[in-house]
Amino acid sequence: MTAWALRELRRSAGRYAASVAVVAVVTTFAVLLITAIGAFTGAARAQGADVGTAKAVLEVVGGVFLGIAVTVAVIVVSNTFSTIAAGRIKDIAVLRLIGATGKQVRRTALVDGTAVGVVGAVTGIGAGLGLGAIGVKLMRSWAHLTVSFPWSVQLVVVPFGGALVATVLAAIVGVREVSGVSPSEAARSLPEGRPVSNAVRRRRIAAGVVLGGLGLALLVCGVLVGYAMPPLGLMVAFFGGLLTSIGVVLAAPVILPPLVSLVARLAPRAAAPRLAAANLRHDAVRTSRTVLAVMIGVTVLTMFQVAGNMAVMSFRSYTRPVQDMEQVQQAIRGMLVAVDVLTSFSVVVAAIGLASTLAISVLQRRRELGTLRAVGFTGSQARSMLLTESLLVAGTGAVGGVVLGSLFGWVGAVSAYGKYADRTLQLPWLFVLAVAAGALVLGVVASLAPGRRASRVPPAVALMDI
Amino acid sequence: MTSTSVHTFAPPAISARGLSKTFGSGETTVHALRNLDLDIERGRITAIMGRSGSGKSTLLQMLAGLDRPTSGSVRLGGDDITGLGDDELTRLRRTRMGFVFQAFNLLPALDARENIELPFRLAGRQIDLNTRGWIEQLIERLGLGPRLTHRPSELSGGQQQRVAIARALATHPDVVFADEPTGALDSATSTDVLDLLAALAREEGQTVVLVTHDDDAARRAERVVRLEDGRIEDDVLNPVAVGTQVRR
Numbered sequence: 001m002t003a004w005a006l007r008e009l010r011r012s013a014g015r016y017a018a019s020v021a022v023v024a025v026v027t028t029f030a031v032l033l034i035t036a037i038g039a040f041t042g043a044a045r046a047q048g049a050d051v052g053t054a055k056a057v058l059e060v061v062g063g064v065f066l067g068i069a070v071t072v073a074v075i076v077v078s079n080t081f082s083t084i085a086a087g088r089i090k091d092i093a094v095l096r097l098i099g100a101t102g103k104q105v106r107r108t109a110l111v112d113g114t115a116v117g118v119v120g121a122v123t124g125i126g127a128g129l130g131l132g133a134i135g136v137k138l139m140r141s142w143a144h145l146t147v148s149f150p151w152s153v154q155l156v157v158v159p160f161g162g163a164l165v166a167t168v169l170a171a172i173v174g175v176r177e178v179s180g181v182s183p184s185e186a187a188r189s190l191p192e193g194r195p196v197s198n199a200v201r202r203r204r205i206a207a208g209v210v211l212g213g214l215g216l217a218l219l220v221c222g223v224l225v226g227y228a229m230p231p232l233g234l235m236v237a238f239f240g241g242l243l244t245s246i247g248v249v250l251a252a253p254v255i256l257p258p259l260v261s262l263v264a265r266l267a268p269r270a271a272a273p274r275l276a277a278a279n280l281r282h283d284a285v286r287t288s289r290t291v292l293a294v295m296i297g298v299t300v301l302t303m304f305q306v307a308g309n310m311a312v313m314s315f316r317s318y319t320r321p322v323q324d325m326e327q328v329q330q331a332i333r334g335m336l337v338a339v340d341v342l343t344s345f346s347v348v349v350a351a352i353g354l355a356s357t358l359a360i361s362v363l364q365r366r367r368e369l370g371t372l373r374a375v376g377f378t379g380s381q382a383r384s385m386l387l388t389e390s391l392l393v394a395g396t397g398a399v400g401g402v403v404l405g406s407l408f409g410w411v412g413a414v415s416a417y418g419k420y421a422d423r424t425l426q427l428p429w430l431f432v433l434a435v436a437a438g439a440l441v442l443g444v445v446a447s448l449a450p451g452r453r454a455s456r457v458p459p460a461v462a463l464m465d466i
Numbered sequence: 467m468t469s470t471s472v473h474t475f476a477p478p479a480i481s482a483r484g485l486s487k488t489f490g491s492g493e494t495t496v497h498a499l500r501n502l503d504l505d506i507e508r509g510r511i512t513a514i515m516g517r518s519g520s521g522k523s524t525l526l527q528m529l530a531g532l533d534r535p536t537s538g539s540v541r542l543g544g545d546d547i548t549g550l551g552d553d554e555l556t557r558l559r560r561t562r563m564g565f566v567f568q569a570f571n572l573l574p575a576l577d578a579r580e581n582i583e584l585p586f587r588l589a590g591r592q593i594d595l596n597t598r599g600w601i602e603q604l605i606e607r608l609g610l611g612p613r614l615t616h617r618p619s620e621l622s623g624g625q626q627q628r629v630a631i632a633r634a635l636a637t638h639p640d641v642v643f644a645d646e647p648t649g650a651l652d653s654a655t656s657t658d659v660l661d662l663l664a665a666l667a668r669e670e671g672q673t674v675v676l677v678t679h680d681d682d683a684a685r686r687a688e689r690v691v692r693l694e695d696g697r698i699e700d701d702v703l704n705p706v707a708v709g710t711q712v713r714r
């Protein structure tokens with residue numbers, strides 16, 4: 001089994017490139033974060049300040065954003081693993097036929113997961129240490145701060161271990177759907193046919209709906225409690241938001257495809273866009289995972305944008321001195337910049353995920369694309385089909401993220417400030433415009449390489465034997 | 467019923483001249499087709515037979531403009547298609563050719579009706595009243611009525627292939643290419659599918675090129691061309707099919 005896994009790994013190494021990049025980006029983020037916190041507290045301690053609380057706060061805030069980036073990365077990487085596993089379904093069927101258990105098939109994912117995790121982690125740690133050292137040097141020479149590089153073993157060990165565990169986990173989750181496939185079932189499905197199952201998925205969706213409903217109820221409670229006891233309301237709302245998010249993630253295959261169809265109405269009624277929409281609807285699991293990756297980043301950005309602006313409005317409504325107001329605004333603007341920087345890592349991961357999902361789907365839809373070419377699809381129609389798929393995913397992620405983020409942000413602000421809160425939703429149109437433009441650019445860029453590939457599939461592929 | 471005699475003086479549906487195709491170079495050169503001449507008459511089912519490696523798949527790809535010959539030319543209804551660009555060839559396949567594949571090749575994301583109407587959608591063409599009637603007729607003849615909203619994954623092999631036949635015939639193409647259409651079906655279903663394809667082709671005077679290694683399939687053809695080693699080895703009119711259908 002291991003020999004087979006190793007050979008398959010060598011064969012599909014190129015398809016894992018994006019996953020390695022994703023792991024590397026997140027590991028870089030982790031190293032930079034630890035470096036920044038270490039350097040900052042080190043510098044403060046050198047000046048004789050007590051940094052205990054500040055360090056703890058920085059670690060919690062950093063940890064939350066790192067957690068978000070890791071979640072996005074796990075979704076993206078497990079998506080890649082499951083699509084690659086679906087492409088191997090014939091081989092898996094043969095293995096099952098000659099007696100491999102589902103567990104053994106799952107274990108082969110360890111080989112792939114470990115390889116991706118190690119390569120990605122090493123690359124990311126290297127990049128993180130390099131960038132961190134450059135950053136410390138810049139702070140010393142430009143800002144004349146007495147900071148030193150906070151070297152420690154943890155700086156390498158923690159990100160490495162974390163990356164490895166997360167990647168292997170993602171690999172196992174990704175392969176799980178395919179490993180249970182019965183030999184005869186697998187033999188019947190075409191290479192492009194993703195197995196769409198079953199009781200497990202239905203249970204997950206049920207859990208998602210329950211958790212999501214509970215989360216929404218807690219959000220409402222948070223608003224109500226916040227009216228009487230503001231800080232407690234925020235606590236309640238926080239858990240409400242957490243549960244709602246988990247619910248959305250779990251039920252994504254049910255919620256997101258209809259949302260994609262809704263967004264697809266904006267697309268022109270030509271053949272290529274309509275096929276794109278049908279493809280996304282057909283492959284609900286893959287679509288929902290890719291949308292989710294984009295959506296998480298946009299949700300976080302929107303949430304802080306809305307909460308920040310509402311905080312400004314709330315202060316304005318009851319703070320008189322203008323100087324105070326300006327200070328508050330300054331502080332919140334600073335916080336929003338920090339949030340944008342911290343979230344950008346998740347967005348980069350989502351972008352890589354979108355491009356790689358499209359690229360792999362082109363490889364696995366060769367027969368389909370060949371058939372389309374044979375019955376009269378031009379190369380440029382194939383390219384525009386891929387472009388529409390990409391734009392629909394990015395666009396749906398943006399719409400969903402803005403909606404969910406607005407909800408979280410509004411509830412957060414209202415439950416935090418209670419009766420002093422300004423209850424109008426503050427969603428700056430410039431921000432919405434920026435998100436829309438970002439989604440557009442993301443969609444176009446992600447589809448370039450896969451689209452070119454799709455347009456070059458020769459129609460004769462349709463004639464190949466099964 | 468369209469009779470073949472009407473087309474006696476019209477050019478053949480397809481004519482290939484001096485067709486050669488080689489793959490690779492040096493010692494590994496494979497001559498898939500060697501200087502082959504072939505005319506496919508209109509309104510007939512022509513079977514192209516041969517063992518695997520005989521060149522029949524390569525010939526199909528050349529005739530259908532799916533690949534370019536190393537030398538020689540292919541004319542579709544008198545128009546040379548050998549020098550056409552990719553987009554022109556694509557448009558030609560969309561309007562003047564139909565395909566039935568061994569692996570059915572329906573689009574999994576579309577239901578049966580959407581698959582049948584796909585060539586029109588690709589061309590951005592409205593389906594006019596006449597065509598609509600023809601499609602409904604095909605659906606009825608092929609017994610697909612109750613299956614129209616089903617996805618390919620919800621259809622049996624025979625049903626999928628009947629959808630593919632409807633897709634191929636819907637545009638009234640100059641030629642329908644059928645590549646081992648029963649290669650993935652059991653024998654009873656094969657007989658059904660072949661009977662339907664042959665009957666529809668005869669009634670409509672539809673030109674069909676049937677590539678197969680199955681004698682049972684070839685029995686439905688009026689003419690059987692046998693390939694071996696990239697050359698035409700044998701070219702006969704099928705006495706049974708010709709007797710009953712052509713020399714009316």
